[in-house]
Amino acid sequence: MPDATTVRGGRIRALLPAPGAPRALAVSTLVGQTGGGLFLPVSALFFTRSVGLAPSQVGVGLAVAGLIGLAAAVPIGRIADRFGPRGTYAVTLLGQAAATASFALVHSLWAFILTNTVAALAQRGGNAARGAVIGGVGQGEERVRLRAMLKSVTNTGLSVGTALAALALAADSRSAYLTVVFLNAASYVCAALPLLRVPPVEAAGTGPSAPPRRAVLRDRRYTLVTVLCGITSIHYDVLSLCLPLWIAGHSGAPRWSISAVIMANTVLVVLLQVPFSRGTGEVPAAAAAVRRSGWVLWAGWAVIACTAFATSPALAFVLLVVGMVLHTAGELWHSAGSYGLSYELAPAGSHGEYQGFFSLGRGATAALAPMVVTTVCLADGARWRAVSGWLLLGLVVAAAAAAVPSATRAAARRPEAPLPLPVQESA
Structure with missing residues (x-):
């Protein structure tokens, strides 16, 4: 019978990525996201207090860069399919490093827009x-589990980086902010190094037998799944933008509740994303997980909306915790189901192009969400207006999620031409 130490060691190893490519991708993700988390809290202050841009200029620059950035997903995904995703991914990381380091040279709005673009x-x-790259590392359940584990690693890295950023925020000087900028740039370079331990992923190559160009743009059934999952993904914006403003201006909960519930969400995602992803490597289970997420998100938002009627700060905080637990469960199911669908509905040899296109659903929602959530869930006037806004948004999300199973059944039945034998990517 194994002793307690052996059992604990086995449990710890079960939480770690498998040796080889999964572990290398986890290390790459942890390093890169720690750098991103370090820069994120100080970016606005750096560009306004150190560079000298107005807050409105920062908003315009980020919006322009974000919209242009959306256009890169499918073309670069196609390049990854054609020439090999590992090398393409490494090049983009080095591009991020160069662009981030260039922030130190920004002294005007146009330079800000250019570097951010x-x-x-x-x-x-x-x-x-x-x-x-992830699509080439595993298949089915293994691939979804890896993607889920990398999301947990992402949240861990962002949390560590955000905590370290407090030092720069406390110093509040250009030298401190520039240190963060260069550390962030260096993190992208360091994130590219572990990719050397990831085996080359098969590339689709070129020629008449290669997958047709822009095939995903003609795949209406995959497009419908992308749109529906994109609508459901508004829960990310509810958490980051709407919830803090709601707690501060519409509920009786104490202000420190903002940090408490967001931290609780982060911890739960880190611990539970992999368990919630089990079984979603098959299309029916993945679609069912997305459908489930919609109703759970609606229930969580209904509970959060009830904090407007709480008679004491303690009751309001309890309702926030309950609502956040439900919200997090919905987020976990949506993420797991979306991962499975984005891969399993994509033709072999076209994962880069299809993954790039699938990300547009989330990107479009992120662009529109600030206007939607502030108008619908933070409405001025009588209390019932904002509460009904939460309920309405929840119903829209639940309806979109409920339509996913039928949309995926149609996408899974679409005819596909035989794909060519892949060409090995050069090491």
């Missing part, structure tokens, strides 16, 4: 290439 193009394209 390059960074956004590299980030969006890199996400598509990274998705293709």
